[in-house]
Amino acid sequence: MTDTAVRVSGLTKKFGAFTAIDDVSFTVERNKIYGLLGRNGAGKTTLMQLLTGQQFATSGTLEVFGASPVENARVLQSLCFIKESQKYPDSFRPEHVLTSAPWFFANWDAALAARLVDDFRLPLMRPIKKLSRGQLSAVGVIVGLASRAPLTFFDEPYLGLDAVARQIFYDRLLEDYVEHPRTIILSTHLIDEVSNLLEHVLVIDEGRILMDQDAEQLRGSASTVVGKRTDVDAFVAGRDIISRDGIGGLASVTVTGLSQAERAAARAAGLELSPVSLQQLIVQRTTSITQEAETKTDAWSASA
């Protein structure tokens, strides 16, 4: 067995004239937590549906645990896909979901499921149709965690969950992941909230992979330089600038890759350096792409 859970190469998915996934290639290593990040309509859900065999690829190859997931019982038994829009039969109650889930997930942990039901205060006997949005999300989160599937997908699983419930989700995810390592792919908008969970980041925009990077590296890959406009301009001249902001005589510029020596030089020049959060970084990258030519992307990946 290799250490690769997912291997995607030249993957394209078209819906009529619309290209949802555009010639995408990447790999996912086993036993890591991946963040699949991107704006609405970027292709996150479609990509997850392709990886779980729910959609059919237009072209390209796609391997999950060494084989195509499409109609492959061996592969699909190792997957769990929790999506925000999951439909349940009209008459179902959460107890029906939690009773039947163990029949499909061989690693199911009933004790964990029971504990999560308490954590999220999920009313087991209330019809699913009458659950609040947050309670409905809790059903998915419980199944996703308790299934302990070797490859688990969470597609924006937090919709309607309050801050406390989201924190519980992140905490339980991390706790259980440490005890039972597995591959988790989490798509989310709330990048800062999950920033500490993620070990690897995939950013997708308009069906293309924009970033495919180790989260730790990414976090250290950019800094914001703040100070007097003239000083800042002098310091950042010739560097790869991600974004620029300023008021009056002050400027704040985010640049990539500063070495220790360069940091020291900046401080010596009276400039303030602050780290850039994952969210800021990704927002800046995805907006700059829409504003500017794509040539900068190459500079970005080259420096990474």
Place this chain on the structure above:
Amino acid sequence: MTATDFLTGTAPSVHPRSAPERIWNVVRLHLVDRRTYIGIPWLIVGMAFVVTIFIAQIVGFTTGGLGTPDAIEGQRYSWAVLSPQWYLAIVGVQAISFGFPLALGFGVTRRDFYLGTALLFVLISAGNALAFAVLTQLEQVTEGWWIDTYMFNALWLGLDGFWVDLFSFFVMQLLVFFIGASIATIYMRWRMPGMLVFWSALAVGLVGTVTIITFTSSWPAVGQWYGAQGIAGIFAWLLVPAAVAGFGGFLALRRATPKN
């Protein structure tokens, strides 16, 4: 591997389940809420029976006394015995429209899902056929539950004996499930365009058949053929649309995708 390994180990990979196990789990998934296939249909039968008791009294009053051949014949036109079928057709639709996205979310293949769903339909149809055929017999033996009220001994049931009742009800039930399921499957595969094509084609097909029969003055021949088949024969022919819906649904679902 010991039991404790299974419970506490990191389980590098899932223990794969065999195909029969996977298909049976789909059957269990459909039945996890017992009300859908068993509770509500029999509740409807119970309600229909209560209504039938009242109707029987009315029929008895107007025909001059219950238990007369006229009254028994009059009750034969009651559709009460088929009262759960409308609900079960919807259940057939929902088996696909709700069951398919749920099963795919649980990592079930389309093939296993369809085979499990078809097996469920066969089992429930067999169970219902047995129950209704037995109830028809009991109704005859007890002369309408000792109150001259006939609900099961109606339409074509109770005319040609237990085995024909059993077979005909089984085919009818299977047809109801598979028609509901295949319509839902067409929607699952082709969405709204599929529905438009299907319903227009069906309407044109029916009107076309009627037109051809009328223009060739074949109605007497059709009536004769129909009469010659007998109850068992007619229901044997109904196996054809049931099989078409069943196999067609399988082919359509193999490439279907759940709605977002």
